[in-house]
Amino acid sequence: MHNLESIIQSAKVLIVEDETIISWCLQESLEALGYQVSAVVSSGKKAIDAAVLVKPDIALMDIRLKGEMDGIEAADFLYRNFDIPIIYLTAHSDENILKKAIQTSPFGYLLKPFAPKELHCTIQIALQRHQSESRLSEFISIASHELKTPLTSIHGALGLLASGVLANQSDTAKRMLDIASSDTERLVRLVNDILDLERLESNKVTLNRQWHDAAELCQQAIATMQTIAAESQIAILSNLKSLKVFADSDRIIQTLVNLLSNAIKFSPPQSQVQIEVEQIADEIVFRVCDRGCGIPKDRLESIFERFNQVDISYSSQKGGTGLGLAICRSIIQQHGGKIWVESVLSEGSTVSFTIPYRDFNNR
Ligand SMILES: Nc1ncnc2c1ncn2[C@@H]1O[C@H](COP(=O)(O)OP(=O)(O)O)[C@@H](O)[C@H]1O
Ligand SMILES: [Mg+2]
Structure with missing residues (x-):
């Protein structure tokens, strides 16, 4: 995720206003507020040329402009073609103009005269809304691309079976059924992960924080992963002391299971995975260490982003969706903690996360 603060502070603003005194005052106020005014133009056509040239983060648009293109048409063009959010600055409070303006999905509508503070607040809200909309559409x-891949393969396999051409080829038919079945499982995992992450990130999940024994949460995660570890001939070692942690137990176990599953997936057979927990100052620190393939230095942060996998074909073949660490990060951040990974290529990785010892809301 981009750092919202840095984007907002360095935001480039395009001013489209045909009254020189107003545009001059606007520029003054914006610069005093710390924005970069990247262009000041007086017509719709020039606004489009300027947008191509300076790529502004936001445009302030007067509605009534001289020339062939009015502010609403120019705004519509800028938003649809260049995804530039628009704030109308206008003297028109006319219902019909408002209705027309609304159809262009503006990010704000300020009636002149307004105070610089009002402008500032409107720009900030607009930039933030635009950023979250861009993230959502990405x-x-x-x-949808990820969902389409298994669906296409299921569709193909079932289509072949249904056509009857494999009627006398039971081996091929069986292979097609296996493909359809494993891709269906992948589809279910993807849908579950996407929905879970969406709920977590839109703050629709309320954590049920209680006091728990951290060692017990680790034990439950180990129990869940034991069979898969054994199948991969990997031993899960643990050295756990009883420590109190104030957390949502299901969500912490989910996080630990995700981390153990990664550790097992990216480790060679016969190796060991270790899980630890300790108290450092006023935080409980959980760690999952492996002796696996490791993670390149320049990917240590990006793997926490959605659908970010170092070796996509290997990870997908192992059933991964690329959403596990994004889900873990969201869970830990909601607990007020941090999650990070340290790793040496070909030697192994350690993923750590912290949970503040006390309820940070009630400190
Ligand atoms: N313990 C680990 N060792 C090596 N690579 C890892 C480890 N944990 C995560 N990764 C890398 O980070 C990527 C993202 O992890 P994750 O979000 O859990 O997705 P998934 O496991 O579904 O691929 C993995 O695909 C892998 O490339
Ligand atoms: Mg994973």
Whole structure:
């Protein structure tokens, strides 16, 4: 995720206003507020040229402009073609103009005269809303691509079976059924992960925080992963002391299971995975260490992003969706903690996360 603060502070603003005194005052106030005014133009056509040239983060648009294109048409063009969010600054409170303006999905509508503070607040809200909309549409486009891949293969396999051409080829038919079945499982995992992450990130999940024994949470996660570890000939070692932690037990176990599953998936057979927990100052620190393939230095942060996998074909073949660590990060952040990974290529990785010892809301 981009750092919202840095984007907002360095935001580039395009001013489209045909009254020189007003545009001059606007520029003054914006610069005093710390924005970069990247262009000031007086017509719809020039606004489009300027948008191509300076790529502003936001445009302030007067509605009534001289020339062939009015502010509403120019705004519509800028938003649809260049995804530039628009704030109308206008003297028109006319219902019909408002209705027309609303159809262009503006991010704000300020009636002149307004105070610089009002402008500042409107810009901030607009930039933040635009950023979350961009993130959401990027997520939807990647997610639908991810969902389409197994669906296409299921569709193909079932189509072949249904056509009857494999009637006398039971081996091929069986292979097609296996493909359809394993891709169906992948589809279910993807849908579950996407829905879980969406709920977590839109703050629709309320944590049920209680006092628990951290060692017990680790034990439950180990029990869940034991069979899969044994199948991969991997031993899960633990050295656990009883420590109190104030957390949502299901969510912490979910996080630990995700981390153990990664550790097992990216480790060679016969190796060991270790789980530890300790108290450092006023935090409980959980760690999952492996002796696996490791993670390149430049990927240590990006793997916490959605659908971010170092070796996509290997991870997908192992059943991964690329959403596990994003889900873990969201859970830990909601607990007020941090999650990070340290790793040496070909030697192994350690993923750690912290949970503040006390309820940070009630400190
Ligand atoms: N313990 C680990 N060792 C090596 N690589 C890892 C480890 N944990 C995570 N990764 C890398 O981070 C990526 C993202 O992890 P995750 O979000 O859990 O997705 P998934 O496991 O579904 O692929 C993995 O695909 C892998 O490339
Ligand atoms: Mg995973």
